[in-house]
Amino acid sequence: MSTPNILLNVNGIEVIYNHVILVLKGVSLQVAEGRVVALLGGNGAGKTTTLRAVSNLLAGERGDVTKGSIELRGERIERLSPSDMVERGVVQVMEGRHCFAHLTIEENLMTGAYTRRDGKAAVAETLEKVYNYFPRLKTRRASQAAYTSGGEQQMCAIGRALMANPKMVLLDEPSMGLAPQIVEEVFEIVKDLNTKERVTFLLAEQNTNIALKYADYGYILENGRIVMDGEARALRENEDVKEFYLGMGGGDRKSFKDVKSYKRRKRWLA
Numbered sequence: 001m002s003t004p005n006i007l008l009n010v011n012g013i014e015v016i017y018n019h020v021i022l023v024l025k026g027v028s029l030q031v032a033e034g035r036v037v038a039l040l041g042g043n044g045a046g047k048t049t050t051l052r053a054v055s056n057l058l059a060g061e062r063g064d065v066t067k068g069s070i071e072l073r074g075e076r077i078e079r080l081s082p083s084d085m086v087e088r089g090v091v092q093v094m095e096g097r098h099c100f101a102h103l104t105i106e107e108n109l110m111t112g113a114y115t116r117r118d119g120k121a122a123v124a125e126t127l128e129k130v131y132n133y134f135p136r137l138k139t140r141r142a143s144q145a146a147y148t149s150g151g152e153q154q155m156c157a158i159g160r161a162l163m164a165n166p167k168m169v170l171l172d173e174p175s176m177g178l179a180p181q182i183v184e185e186v187f188e189i190v191k192d193l194n195t196k197e198r199v200t201f202l203l204a205e206q207n208t209n210i211a212l213k214y215a216d217y218g219y220i221l222e223n224g225r226i227v228m229d230g231e232a233r234a235l236r237e238n239e240d241v242k243e244f245y246l247g248m249g250g251g252d253r254k255s256f257k258d259v260k261s262y263k264r265r266k267r268w269l270a
């Protein structure tokens, strides 16, 4: 049995693509209700794969959870469909902000409400709420998504997820390709949604700096394994994290595992 306030419990999952490519090698993580949790790591670490495993989007990629379990409020969810997940309040915002280019911002947002069964008035209310959080989207509501900026498209992708009235949003690499100021703006809104609407976030980021600034807790993923986790503040102050992920140490950025102090600490982690 999991603790009552643990919304998501990923327990030792292994993920294999195409029956042969082992990508996640026993990943465990927990997301407590109402928190912002960051999943950090470089290219190919397995962040997106972890999010896909939770939202059940692996099948479309010929991926499979072959070991371990995933629980949402104690219910096993590995065998559910992506739309079952949406119905349970879990929505993923995919990497690369997949908006429908030929639809307007508002049409894009409305596609996020397809699972709603609570009527037009309630959906319209959510749309207003989304516009409240993202005033830029309101200004651009009638523009074709293809002609909006990268930041607006990322906001649109998050806004569309919110249209499903989620309890939890899985946010994949929200900072990707955006100017620092826009990244801050997006993360400010994420934090606002978390505080005011009590939306729980699990976000994958290569941008450790920004993620740890806004998250409560972080997990560092390397080569399909969690190598470290902790409260965001503690991770921000950790010397190894500073050196390898916050760019404060200088020198070559090798593997996190090569850091001497990390090796020393590994005894406690194992």
Ligand SMILES: Nc1ncnc2c1ncn2[C@@H]1O[C@H](COP(=O)(O)OP(=O)(O)OP(=O)(O)O)[C@@H](O)[C@H]1O
Residues within 6 Å of the ligand: 017, 018, 021, 023, 041, 042, 043, 044, 045, 046, 047, 048, 049, 050, 061, 062, 063, 095, 173, 206
């Ligand atoms: N559909 C797929 N088929 C086969 N291998 C895949 C597939 N998707 C991802 N992989 C492999 O799985 C590993 C982890 O990829 P994943 O996309 O989860 O990493 P990531 O941490 O999200 O990286 P990035 O920061 O670059 O987005 C990589 O080696 C990648 O090549």
Ligand SMILES: [Mg+2]
Residues within 6 Å of the ligand: 047, 048, 049, 095, 172, 173, 204
């Ligand atoms: Mg990724």
